[in-house]
Amino acid sequence: MSHAVSPLALPFPHLPQIDGVTPRVARAQYKLWDRCDLTFITLDPGTTVAGVLTQSKCPSPEVEWCRKALVLGEARALVVNAGNSNAFTGNRGRAAVEAIAARAAQHLGCQPSDVFVASTGVIGVPLPIDKAEGGLDAAFTAAPCDWHSVAEAIGTTDTYSKGAITTAIIDGRTVTLAGVIKGSGMIAPDMATMLGFIFTDAAVAAPFLQAALTAANAPSFSCITVDGDTSTSDTVLAFATGKAGNAPLTDEDSPGADAFQAALADLCRQLALLVVRDGEGASKLIEITVEGADSDRSAHRIAMSIANSPLVKTAIAGEDANWGRVVMAVGKAGEPADRDKLAIRFGTTQVAREGLAVEGYDEAPVTAHLKGNEIEIGVDLALGDGHATVWTCDLTHGYISINADYRS
DSSP states (O other), X not given: OOSOOOTTOOOOOOOOOOTTEEEEEEOOOSSSXXXXXXXXXXXXXXXXXXXXXXXXXXXXXXXXXXXHHHTTXXXXXXXXXXXXXXXXXXXXXXXXXXXXXXXXXXHHTSOGGGEEEEEEEESSSOOXXXXXXXXXXXXXXSOOOOHHHHHHHTOSSOSSOEEEEEEEEETTEEEEEEEEEEOSSSOOOSSSOSEEEEEEOSOBOHHHHHHHHHHHHTTTGGGBOSXXXXXXSOEEEEEEOOTTOOOOBOSTTSTTHHHHHHHHHHHHHHHHHXXXXXXXXXXXXXXEEEEEESSHHHHHHHHHHHHXXXXXXXXXXXXXXXXXXXXXXXXXXXSOOOGGGOEEEETTEEEEETTEEOTTOOSHHHHHHHTSSEEEEEEEOOSSSEEEEEEEEOOOHHXXXXXXXXTO
């Protein structure tokens, strides 16, 4: 976290210990930096797990490992490496993941498939097995740490540590859901976003935990973008220890299931927005709402077309009320649209309607809105009931500076 802290950063919240979860961090020295870069989190027996993973056709060995392990629905440990994504590394990369899982499993007396592994950083460099094993050995004997230390250890180009918390009442008991996440660039998640980890003391059967996480992912992690690039390593995992003592949630009809789903959805949205707020070089958070589309799917595609447009993003960075760029992004999305029905607003100010600029349109309130650090763009297609909201950030010179020297 060597870059200036994002002006959109939020303070790290107090995240309590989750019963059944013990985090530790250590230095594997995957890069030449003076910080912890390996996270080892142990989970008590009986912990269930669910996950959403990148849909990239060039996934890391860690993603492939997690995808197979998730089928079993049980977890005893999580290992996270920062500074090296281990992606596109062939058999050497797969051997590193297998070695990590085997070493952690031996330490805990569990099966390697109970150990989940995630890595983030430079693509194309095999993860050094000796450093991974040395880092794990150090973590095994390290004192338990707080969640802020975990959030710091999993970061790469992140400028601030990201965490969130929420609670729910289930079976008369208060259950806690806490999460940490990292991500700043290469953010256009297709199922998940960079690396995010959620922990709860609720008792939740693995199939229902998976269904709840999948549902929570759609309007959160899959509705953010920084640069239009989907990572090879995107991973979000949720772990439920069952230590709260509630009657296990087995399906959506279980008492308290709706409260749990709502809490998980809220947590995922909080975490997703923290990533956008730390978009590389970002100075403004942009919320884009599309309504009146042919379908929700169509609305989402149009909203992402706007969110990923360099022309829209640079206009916002320059505080330029150039709504014509929004028209362009709607038109290129390849979705149903009628120019003469289209309406656009910036903040609460309508700037265009029925294919024309609003008569007597005063740009002053829009300019004032664009000088803030939270921007709203609204589009109404007037075709149907489709609706979507996505979030992005502006595109500044900072993005170029960060990524031009990423490997050095």
